[in-house]
Amino acid sequence: MLTQDEELWKKELPTNVESLLCQARDPLADRSERVMSFGQAERDKTRVVSFRVPHNAAVQVYDYREKKARVVFGPEMVMLGPDEQFTVLSLSGDKPKRPNVIKTICLLLGPDFCTDIITIETADHARLQLQLSYNWYDVFNSIRIICSAVFGFDEKLAVKSSLRFAQNGLIISSVDIQSVEPVDQRTRDALQKSVQLVIEITTNSQEATARHEAERLEQEARGRLERQKINDQAEAEKARKELLELEAQR
Incomplete structure (x- = not known):
């Protein structure tokens, strides 16, 4: 408890850090267009500033009094000292890439x-x-x-x-x-026409191949039918000859 000569000390943070901590976004979700926000209320400045570093990620904390930086690797809970601040990272993003699109205090290490x-x-x-x-x-x-x-x-x-x-x-x-x-639109149109021409040539080639195969099968079937007709006629003539010979013997 506080004495009559004590009061709670409020730790001030830069505006951009305050915004990132209040948003409480999931760094893993920030990789895509999906952004998850847990909707934290405004930070109580008299309480310890903490941040949960996820697995395979890193956060840099800088001590302005000691002029030293420390890097915390996740999974870990970071708690700032009286003279420490989070290092805000400005990363490229969007497609095509543009600088300073992503603002974060947590750097994902991949593989990704x-x-x-x-x-x-x-x-x-x-x-x-x-x-x-x-x-x-x-x-x-x-x-x-x-x-x-x-x-x-x-x-x-x-x-x-x-x-x-x-x-x-x-x-x-x-x-x-x-x-x-x-x-270029003209190049795109020319490429589209070229692709359509290739598709048309391929389709015509496949149709010609199929038509040729069908004609070949039809000719083979006709040949077998003609041979069968000749064989049937020969058998019929042979039977007729035998019949005439039997009639002549009577």
């Missing part, structure tokens, strides 16, 4: 994936829009051209297996193309 949209120009000056998916640490076969453009080559001119960012140690291990769309 992220998507992006980029525009490229081919050798024949066709501008295409690629939707890519970057896998952080789950390695699988990818498109060599895209991987070489993202990862680069080593001294043996082989495509590197990953891309490491020295600033934060993030490792991208694979890239997958989710969609390819022409940016």
